Amino acid sequence: MGVREEARRMKAAAPRLGASSLEQRNDALARIAAGLRDAAPIIFEANRLDLAAAEEAGLPATIRKRLRYDEVKMAESQAQLEGLQGLPDPIGRVSLNRELADGLVLTRVSCPIGVIGVIFEARPDALVQVASLCVKSGNCALLKGGKETANTNRALFEVVHRAVEGAGLPAESLALAESHAEVDELLGCDGDVDLLIPRGSNAFVRYIQEHTKIPVMGHSSGVCHVYVDKDADLELACRVVVDAKTQYPAVCNAAETLLVHEGVAAEFLPMVQAALAGRGARLRGTRQVVDLTAGDGVDPAVELMGDDEFGTEYGDYVMSSRVVSGVEEAVAHVNRWGSHHTDCIVTRDDEVAEYFMQMVDSAGVYRNCSTRFADGFRYGFGAEVGISTGKLHARGPVGLEGLETYKYRLVGHGDVVADFAEGRRSxxxxxxEA
Amino acid sequence: MGVREEARRMKAAAPRLGASSLEQRNDALARIAAGLRDAAPIIFEANRLDLAAAEEAGLPATIRKRLRYDEVKMAESQAQLEGLQGLPDPIGRVSLNRELADGLVLTRVSCPIGVIGVIFEARPDALVQVASLCVKSGNCALLKGGKETANTNRALFEVVHRAVEGAGLPAESLALAESHAEVDELLGCDGDVDLLIPRGSNAFVRYIQEHTKIPVMGHSSGVCHVYVDKDADLELACRVVVDAKTQYPAVCNAAETLLVHEGVAAEFLPMVQAALAGRGARLRGTRQVVDLTAGDGVDPAVELMGDDEFGTEYGDYVMSSRVVSGVEEAVAHVNRWGSHHTDCIVTRDDEVAEYFMQMVDSAGVYRNCSTRFADGFRYGFGAEVGISTGKLHARGPVGLEGLETYKYRLVGHGDVVADFAEGRRSxxxxxxEA
Structure with a gap:
């Protein structure tokens, strides 16, 4: 069956999945957890085949690492599944309950989005995570994994799908698309697929965004900033910058740019340069930064960068830096060069902090803590399908709540608009009470 | 100044407008109301020029009616402005307030979307309504009106803009684009414009949707249904169907299709046919409907229609109709042929009603009342910028709340992810409390 036909069947089944009970959906999650444990030898063997093929194909070790599904990943999957079962039902939450006129009651209630297409490169553990979030949130998921882990994906999908059917949920709740041509077919399924979630490189996400009419949730870049104000605790600022840059540089919530107030730049820049060097990271900066750090002999020296390079996402142990005249210039820089993901101010001044957090137009605005906290698990969402920098609907880490929309329910007793339009009722x- | 440059200036000013106080924004609304009253003679004279030009250009009377801005429209604008001033601040509402770990606090708080491009055909009153909603919600609005009411738009805009500046809000909060070429320029302003709201015909909305990368809020069609169940109060059903079809047939929340349970079709169809005929409306239907109404001699007779015509939005005193075997078939029909706008069941049976309201995938699911209630004013939103059938973010009538997004605020004391990743904190x- 082609992807288009699969999507159509899912669309028809979606209301049934959306009407399923929390008990059924939690039962499916428990069955996924048990099924993964039981099938562990089969899954690990499938993954060994994929890893061997990847090595033969000459894929670099950093990529091969992401293809792995081993005991560690299995334990993570189990922890996520357990966490998800404990979360309250995201379906049916009432956010508005209003009597419009005598006996005419309007309710706004959360309900699943419907059919979600998930396209992921590498990382077979993402299949389990995303499928579980979709099951709990009552959404059908059409999964398209990368060919590098085709064997692992198939083994994992079989477990997940059997669990869903075993819990009495519609068989159409989940499907796995395997051939590469199916990506383009999936991108054309507007009308049946309500939302696409791509997980992969920036170029990959941009390709998806530019080739479909289906709404895409996610972001293609993460240029996060740390601004160190003149009233910052400089030791604390150092801790935060080092964590934001080096705790895991490859991910989107790692900081890429350091902005420093001119009043503390001479003291702070050499200090943070040394701290970063101690973690294997180096600074690039404007002429002013280069001059302020030149006399300290820290290795490596700060490399001169151009003003037009501040949009760079390194994803590596490298950080752009600049001196600013104050919080206004910092905010202007962040809003001009950032990607509206997560940006942080380090300061002891409440007024300056409030200005930064109010004026920065990003999904996350932080004070005195690392940008690396921008993550669904760390926000207490149990897990995430991704991080959204769009402003419509979900913003920031997207967990269960971001996978729900709402509908308005209105209940009356023969109420007609003419009565109101013609003044007989008001x-x-x-x-x-909700 | 071109639209692109205007949009860029707005984008830079948007955080300042978003940070303005409720008092300032309400003051601007009060100034708009007073300014409109003061400038009434100028506005009405400008409108007379537009109407005269429209008549000379041979525009039909139904369209010319929509171009009018007279005492009636002025009174509506005044009522809307007063209503809006009374509504609570949509900015700064806290929907999540969570301590992540000792002293590390996450808050999700509503904030304006930013810069909204509003493109409207005809209807100069829409300019006042949309500009007022944007002022109250703290969003910059780039307004593009139709050339048919260029004089009226200019007169209205001058009042609104003077009021906004008088209240101390940024001058860039509002701008009016006038030349036709500026529509295409506006569609290309992704990066600076966060959202487009088109108000006009289906073809117009579709054109906008297909020619921009900016998110578009709205819908291009409204095919609403009324399903009359076997346990319906048939008198009540008649009242509801007549209101839903005839109270204002030109709008998107008017019903286009009547579905009738086979158990009551023989009794109900002739009844509703006569009631609709009494209001100048006629039924089209399948062979079965034609046969069931043929013997009653009601004029006009039901016209035979094809099964492939159920997606038609008449916007007129015409209604499609069909007999169904029960609520399952009704739901399948609505989800297949509807536009996910607003659909209603008429029944006394709670279980059947619940099934319909649960399974229908529309922004509004109604029981025993007219689809014409789907409107921002009737939902108590004060006013609306439009009705959204998208599922991401706003759905249904979009008032102040639909013009807000949120950002996550996180406040710590030097908290770093490494402590959590390496087990020193959890x-x-x-x-x-929010």
């Missing part, structure tokens, strides 16, 4: 607008 | 996830 609206009262009374909010009820 | 998350506690405690929800605080």
């Amino acid at each position: 609206f009262s607008f009374r909010d009820l | 998350f506690s996830f405690r929800d605080l």
Whole structure:
């Protein structure tokens, strides 16, 4: 069956999955966890085949590492599944309950988005994570994994799908697309697929965004900033910058640019340069930064960079840097060069902090802590399908809540608009207890 | 100044407008109301020029009616402005307030979307309504009106803009684009414009959707249904169907299709046919409907229609109709042929009603009342910028709340991820009072 036909069947089954009970969906999650444990030898063997093929194909070790599904990944999957089972039902939450007029009651209630297409490169553990989030949130998931882990994906999918059917949920709740041509077919499924979630490189996400009419959740870049204000605790600032840059440089919430207030630049820049060097990271900076750090002999020296390079996402042990005249210039820089992901100010001044957090137009605005906290698990969402820098609907880490929309329910007793339009009745607008 | 340059200036000013106080924004609304009253003679004279030009250009009377801005429209604008001033601040609402770990607090707080491009055909009153909603919600608005009301738009805009400046809000909060070429320029302003709201015909909205990368809020069609169940109160059903079809047939929340349970079709169809005929409306239907109504001699007779015509939005005193075997078939029909706007079941049976409201995938699911209630004012939103059938972010009538997004604020004391990743600290996830 082709992807288009699969998507159509899913669309028809979606209301049934959305109407399933929390018990059924949690039962499916428990069955996935048990199934993964039981099938561990089969899954690990499938993964060994994929890893061997990757090595034969000459894929670099850093990429091969991401293809792995081993005991560590299995333990992570188990922990996520357990965490998800404990979370409250995201379906049916009432966010508005209003009597419009005598006996005419309007309710706004959360419900699943419907059919979600998930396209992921490498990382077979993402299959388990995303499928589990979709099951808990009552969304059908059409999964398209990378060919590098085709064997692992198939083994994992079989477990997940059997669990879903075993819990009495529709068989169409989940499907796995395997051939490469199916990506383009999936991108054309507007009308049946409600949302696409791509997980992979920037170029990959951009390709998806530019080739479909289906809404895409996610982001293609993460240029996060740390601004160290003149009233910053400089020791604390150093800790935060080092963590934000080096704790895991390859991910989108790692900081790429350091902005330093001119009043503390001479003291702070050599200090943070040395701290970063101690973790194997180096600074690039404007002429002013180069001059302020030149006399300290820290190895490596700060490399001169151009003003037009501040949009760079290194994803590596490298950081751009610049001296600014104050919080206004810092905010202007962040809003101009950032990717509206997560940006942090380090300061003891409440007023300056409030200005930064109010004026920066990003999904996350932080004070005195690392940008690396921008993550669904660390926000207490259990897990995430990704991080959204769009402003419509979900923003920031997207967990269960971001996978729900809402519908308005209105219940009356033969109420007609003509009565209101012609003055026989009038609206009262009374909010009820939710 | 071109639209692109205007949009860039707005983008830079947007954080300042977003940080303005509720008092300032309400003051601007009060100044708009007073300014409109003061400038009424100028506005009405400008409108007379537009209407005269429209008549000379041979525009039909139904369209000319929409171009009018007279005492009636002025009174509507005044009522809307007063209503808006009374609504609570949509900015700064806290929807999540969580201690992640000792002293590390995450807050999710609503904030304006940013820069909104509004493109409207005809209807100069829409300029006042949309500009007021944007002012109250703290969003910059780039307004592009139709050339048919260029004089009226200019007169209205001058009042609105003077009021906004008078209240101390940024001059860049509002701008009016006038030349036709500027529509295409506006569609290319991704990066600076966060959202487009088109208001006009289906073809117009579709054109916008297909020619921009900016998210578009709205919908291009409204095919709403009323399903009359076997346990319906047929008198009540008649009232609801007549209102849903005839109270204002030209709008998107008017019903286009009537579905009737086979158990009551023989009794109900002639009844509703006569009631609709009494309001100048006629039924089209399948062979079965034609046969069931043929013997009653109601004028006009039901016209035979093809099964492939159920996606038609008449916007007129015409209604499609079909007999179904029960609520399952009704739901399947609505999800297949509808536009996910607003759909209603008429029944006394709670279980059947719940099934319909659960399984229908629309922004509004109604029981025993007219689809015409799907409107921002009738939902108590004060006013609306439009109705959204998208599922991401806003759905249904979009008022102030739909013009806000949120950002996550995280405040710590030098907290770094490494401490959590390396087991020195752990998350506690405690929800605080909002």
